[in-house]
Each structure stands twice: as C-alpha cells, then as structure tokens.
Amino acid sequence: MRFYLLGPIEIRNGHTVSKSTDSLNWKLLVTLLLEPNHALSINYLSTALWNDDPPTTARQQVQNIASELRRRLSRLGIEGIICRTGDSYRVTSSTQSFDLMEFQNLVHQARISSKDNHYGTALSRIRSALDLWRGAALSGVSGYFFEREAQRLEEFRLSSTEEMMALELTMGNHEHAVCELRKLLNAHPSRQRLAALLMLALHLTGRSVDALDVFMDLRNHMINHLGLGPDTAIKDLHQAILRADTSASPRHVDPPYALWRRLTALA
Secondary structure (H helix, E strand, C coil): CECCCCCEEEEECCCCCCECCCHHHCCCCCCCCCCCCCCCEEEHHHHHHHCCCCCCCCCHHHHHHHHEEEEEECCCCCCCCCECCCEEEEEECCCHHHHHHHHHHHHHHHHHHHHHCCCHHHHHHHHHHHCCCCCCCCCCCCCCCHHHHHHHHHHHHHHHHHHHHHHHHHHHCCHHHHHHEEEEEEEECCHHHHHHHHHHHHHCCCCHHHHHHHHHHHHHHHHHHCCCCCCHHHHHHHHHHHHHCEEEECCHHCCCHHHCCCCCCCC
C-alpha cells in the first residue's frame, strides 16, 4: 500500500491503482494525509472540505464521509488506517507507505548530512527526494484549502531544489548547475536565491560578467514588478564578484555551501 500526493493523487495496493476524483471522500483522505499521524478536529476537516463555509450538518456529514472512506479503502484491501478519537480523525501512515513523508524524511536527512559536511551523501539524498515528484502536488482535488496546501508543498519543492543546486556547486558540478539554474530562474524570475546561485555558478566557471548581468536583470525585474530591490545578501555577492578579477579563481567569494547558509533568508 502506498499513497501518492506529489503529483496526481492516487493509491496503489499491489497491482491495484485507484486515482482520485474531486469527491468529498478523496478530499477527506487528502486532508488527513497532509497531517499524517495527527488528530484533526471535525471543525478543521469541515473547513477544508467546504472552503471555510461548512453546512450546518457538517459534523454529521464528516462522520458519514469518514465511514464511506473506510469502506472504499477496505475494498482496496486497506484496513484500519482511519482512526477516530472523540471529535477528531487521523490517518496512520509511515515513510514507506507515503511519498510526501518519504520526501520530507529524505530532505531532513540531506540537511543533517550537509551540516556534517557530507555533501556527496546530502546531494544523493536530496536528489532522491526530488525524484519522488511526478507533477504538481495534489492534482485531482480542488478548493481553496487544497490550492493553499499545494502552494506550500511547491514552495518546499522549490527550496529543496535550490538547496540541491547549492550542493551541486559544492560538489564541483558547475556547468550542470548553470544549465539547470538558468531554467529555474526563467520560471521564477523574482527568486533571489536562484539568482544568487546562478551568479555564483557563472563566477565559478569564469563568467563573472554574465554573473553581474544576472544581478542587474534580477534588480530590474524586482523594481519593475515588485517595486523593491534585491536584499542585502545578494547585493553583497554582487559586490564580491565585482571586486574579484574575472580571470582569477573565485576565492573572493564564500564557498558554495557557506554562501547557501547566508542566502537561506532570501525570498
């Protein structure tokens, strides 16, 4: 048995695959899976299911939906994972049976490895984590609650991707990082961490002039679209690259992962 939320929502149990519909049964299951092994109140579940405007019969309806969900899971050979305690429900799940939990666990392990300066192990783990994504998270259910949660998960994915790129630089994969970071920055032109990582990648490959151009493009985009300029950390990187001889080694700039730790406050 395995639950999938990092892409089209589905359940796989052996050779049986059940794909989500935009029904209340699936919405309840997804809401519970977003907080695995945590009890969620009926009031919380009602807000998720009915977009902050639950009906007066919400309590009874949630109970009925939970009962029907148990029956549907049973037909898939899945028993005993939906538990009720008082006015709350929870789903019991493990890292092995749920892609989101596995993703979170791998990213956590990667960060521990990074802190211990085991950058190769960290890079391998964070790559494995990002490989779990099959598309846009929570595809198959609609509503404000699920759109907000999908945005939260996408932010987690993007920040993890940025961290992977910092590790790629630390491991010396500079040219690969330049290629990937250009694509990412094109998709997210206001993302300062991506711009900073691309600037560093270009500088590390001897293209400091291009790195300075990235900063100016970011600055112009932010002023024109957001009405504000870049933050101090990326300005400091810009100045460090300006001070360095473009034909020299990048020793004037912090090492990649040390720089990453300074950049984590950037948007």
